[in-house]
Amino acid sequence: MKKVLIDCDPGIDDALALALAAGSADHLDIVGITTVGGNVDLELTTANALALREFLAMGQVPVVPGSAGALLPRTVRAAHVHGTSGLGDVVLPEPQRGVSEGHAVDFIVETLKADPGEITLVAVGPLTNIALAVRREPRIVEWARDLVIMGGSYTRGNHNPAAEFNMLADPEAAAIVFEAGWTVRMLGLDVTLKASVTTAVLDRMRPLGRLSELLVPATQFYGMVTAEGGPAIHDACAVAYVLDPELFTCVPAVVNVETAGQYTRGMTVTDFRVAEQGANALVATSLDVPRFWDLVVGAYEKLAARLG
Ligand code: BDR
Numbered sequence: 640m641k642k643v644l645i646d647c648d649p650g651i652d653d654a655l656a657l658a659l660a661a662g663s664a665d666h667l668d669i670v671g672i673t674t675v676g677g678n679v680d681l682e683l684t685t686a687n688a689l690a691l692r693e694f695l696a697m698g699q700v701p702v703v704p705g706s707a708g709a710l711l712p713r714t715v716r717a718a719h720v721h722g723t724s725g726l727g728d729v730v731l732p733e734p735q736r737g738v739s740e741g742h743a744v745d746f747i748v749e750t751l752k753a754d755p756g757e758i759t760l761v762a763v764g765p766l767t768n769i770a771l772a773v774r775r776e777p778r779i780v781e782w783a784r785d786l787v788i789m790g791g792s793y794t795r796g797n798h799n800p801a802a803e804f805n806m807l808a809d810p811e812a813a814a815i816v817f818e819a820g821w822t823v824r825m826l827g828l829d830v831t832l833k834a835s836v837t838t839a840v841l842d843r844m845r846p847l848g849r850l851s852e853l854l855v856p857a858t859q860f861y862g863m864v865t866a867e868g869g870p871a872i873h874d875a876c877a878v879a880y881v882l883d884p885e886l887f888t889c890v891p892a893v894v895n896v897e898t899a900g901q902y903t904r905g906m907t908v909t910d911f912r913v914a915e916q917g918a919n920a921l922v923a924t925s926l927d928v929p930r931f932w933d934l935v936v937g938a939y940e941k942l943a944a945r946l947g
């Protein structure tokens with residue numbers, strides 16, 4: 640059993656990542672969900688996390704809200720991709736329970752402190768909360784078992800030609816996180832774009848009862864699904880990595896986040912010409928796509944059986 644703390648900004652693919660985690664209860668113990676402003680504002684990412692916790696039957700997992708905005712007051716959102724609510728046109732039942740007391744940054748620090756070496760941090764939104772947690776308590780770098788992020792790329796951006804959204808949304812935070820002294824497991828666009836929902840994959844989600852009422856319309860809102868390809872469920876790659884790192888090829892690299900460039904702000908400048916001991920990241924370079932979907936759909940099937 641692996642313990643994970645998931646920092647997220649739901650977000651359609653965040654929701655699909657949470658569903659993967661919820662459907663992997665035999666292998667994952669989710670110790671908390673923290674939220675950050677990202678795809679949409681913090682109030683909405685938190686409301687979505689609360690609704691998802693109940694819809695996905697995640698039990699008593701605490702949901703703790705965190706940073707509303709980036710370290711510098713420059714707001715980048717992706718409502719044009721995820722819809723104004725953050726979950727496309729999916730409307731989940733109103734949640735019965737609210738957030739846990741406190742702030743995500745304190746929750747991250749205290750939770751890692753209480754269980755050093757055991758908890759993997761999975762960050763699938765802008766890295767604001769993680770950077771502030773590092774600043775508050777640099778020892779979290781040693782206490783975390785691993786840090787796995789969906790973010791960045793060494794080939795291309797998506798929000799613009801240079802930058803991936805989570806990096807561009809808070810480049811200063813990302814720079815702090817990459818410079819903190821741990822080995823960042825970076826699942827960037829180079830591999831997450833391969834996690835693309837085709838018609839064949841969507842057809843495997845359709846028979847999944849109540850769960851399909853989230854998965855299918857959310858995916859279709861996220862992008863056009865065709866036989867050749869469709870929207871990429873980026874964030875699910877980070878959870879899949881925790882479940883089965885062998886799905887990915889990962890290569891040591893030095894990653895520096897551009898914070899100053901006029902056209903390249905948020906770019907993850909990745910240098911593979913390093914010895915392993917000099918690296919600050921393990922960067923994913925390939926994904927076994929059929930095995931990925933077997934893992935994801937298998938977890939969704941298990942969850943669907945519980946949800947009815
Ligand atoms: C990342 O940006 C967000 O829009 C998604 O939720 C994902 O975390 C992909 O670039």
Ligand code: CA
Pocket residue numbers: 647648649650652653677678763764874
């Ligand atoms: Ca996200």
